[in-house]
Amino acid sequence: MVEFSRRVPLLEDTNPFMEKAATRRAADPEFVDLVETNPTRVGLTVAPAPFLALPPLYDPDPKGLPSARAAVARYFGAHVDPGDILLTASTSEAYSLLFKLLGDAGDEILVPMPSYPLFEHLTTLEELAPKAYGLQYANERWRINEASLRGARTQRSRALVLVHPNNPTGSYVHPEDVARLPEGLPLIVDEVFFDYPKAHLAFTPDRVADARPDSLTFSLGGLSKLCALPQAKLAWIRVSGPDEQKLAAMERLAFIADAYLSVGTAIQALAPSLLENRSSIQRRISERVERNAIVLEDAILNVPHLAERTREGGWYAVLELTTGSSAETFADRLLETGVFVHPGYFYDFEEENLIVLSLLTPEDAWKKGIERLALLA
Numbered sequence: 001m002v003e004f005s006r007r008v009p010l011l012e013d014t015n016p017f018m019e020k021a022a023t024r025r026a027a028d029p030e031f032v033d034l035v036e037t038n039p040t041r042v043g044l045t046v047a048p049a050p051f052l053a054l055p056p057l058y059d060p061d062p063k064g065l066p067s068a069r070a071a072v073a074r075y076f077g078a079h080v081d082p083g084d085i086l087l088t089a090s091t092s093e094a095y096s097l098l099f100k101l102l103g104d105a106g107d108e109i110l111v112p113m114p115s116y117p118l119f120e121h122l123t124t125l126e127e128l129a130p131k132a133y134g135l136q137y138a139n140e141r142w143r144i145n146e147a148s149l150r151g152a153r154t155q156r157s158r159a160l161v162l163v164h165p166n167n168p169t170g171s172y173v174h175p176e177d178v179a180r181l182p183e184g185l186p187l188i189v190d191e192v193f194f195d196y197p198k199a200h201l202a203f204t205p206d207r208v209a210d211a212r213p214d215s216l217t218f219s220l221g222g223l224s225k226l227c228a229l230p231q232a233k234l235a236w237i238r239v240s241g242p243d244e245q246k247l248a249a250m251e252r253l254a255f256i257a258d259a260y261l262s263v264g265t266a267i268q269a270l271a272p273s274l275l276e277n278r279s280s281i282q283r284r285i286s287e288r289v290e291r292n293a294i295v296l297e298d299a300i301l302n303v304p305h306l307a308e309r310t311r312e313g314g315w316y317a318v319l320e321l322t323t324g325s326s327a328e329t330f331a332d333r334l335l336e337t338g339v340f341v342h343p344g345y346f347y348d349f350e351e352e353n354l355i356v357l358s359l360l361t362p363e364d365a366w367k368k369g370i371e372r373l374a375l376l377a
Helices: 016-027 066-076 091-102 119-125 146-152 175-179 243-258 264-277 281-300 329-336 362-377
Strands: 085-088 108-113 129-138 143-144 157-163 189-190 217-222 235-240 306-308 316-322 356-357
Touching: 016 329, 066 217, 066 235, 066 264, 085 243, 085 329, 091 119, 091 157, 091 189, 091 217, 091 235, 091 243, 108 119, 108 146, 119 129, 143 264, 235 243, 235 264, 281 306, 281 316, 281 362, 329 356, 329 362
Parallel strands: 108 129, 108 157, 157 189, 189 217
Antiparallel strands: 085 235, 129 143, 217 235, 306 316, 316 356
C-alpha cells in the first residue's frame, strides 16, 4: 500500500458550520454572503486583455522578466532597485520559497494571531512549525503583544511574519512596534492590503522595510488585491536590508525559483500595464469598502449589543458582541435567516464574541445582510 506524507492531509471540510452554510446557500436564492472577498465574485474586475502577447522565444529569468520587475520596483518607489525584486505566482508561493530559504525541518516561524488561517498549512508543508504571537486590542487599536512575541521566540525561530495591515483585524503594524521588533530575525512582511487604508486615516502607513533598513526584510505583494486579479497569478518579493545579507538571500531565492519557473510569461509581459493602470480598480474597491463601512456604522449605531473594532485598512470588519455572547451561536442563528458571517475562531481570535465580515460584499446584499444582523443582535 502506498503511504503518503503526513504533512499533506486530505482536503476535507468537516466544519459543521461551513457544511450548514453550503447547504443553505444551495437551497436559498436570497442567501446573503457577508464574507466573500474574491473581487471576481462581487462585480469588481478589470476589463480582460483582448489577447496575451507571448514572445516567440522562451527565455525565462528565475527572478522574473526585467520589465515586470522594473514595474514592481516603480510601484514601490524610485528608491527600490528592480534587482531587489523576485516574482512568484502568488504570495502563498512567495511564503513557500522564503520558508525553503530560511528554515530546515523542525525550525519555527513566528506568525501573528489572530490572522488569516493559512500559515499553519504553509509552514507544515515545508516541515516547519508555526509559533503564534498575539495581537492585543487596547485603547481602540491592535498592537503586538511584546510579551507574547518574546515568549514565542526560541532558538529554532527562523523568521518573523508581519501582516501589514493584518487580515482580518485591519490593523497596520504600529510604528512603535516596528521599532521594537527583535533583532536578528528576518522579517516577512505581507503587504497585500497595504494600498487600502481606511478613508481619512489619522496617520500614513509606512512600509516596514523602509522603517527597518538594517533588518533583512522580505516584503510580499501581488496583483490579486492590488489590481483585483487573483486569477492573474502574479506576486512578488522585495528583498531589502544590509547589502551582504540581501545579495546572499536573492542569490539563493533565484536558485529556488529557477527550479520551478512557475510564473507565466504572458502575465509578466502585462504587468507593467496592469500596475500603471491600477488606480481605477483600486478606487472602485476603496469606494465600495468605505460605502459599506458607513452603512455598517449607521446600522449598529443604536444597537447596544454590537460594536465595531477599529479598522485601519483592508477589506474586513470585525464586530464585537458586547454582551459576551458566543459568536459561533450568533453566526449560526444569523445563518438561519440566510446571512453568512464568520465566527472569530476561524481566524484564531482568543475572544469568543467576535464575528468577521467582508466589506467587499455587493452593496445591495450588504445592506440587506447588515439589517438582518442588527435586528438579531
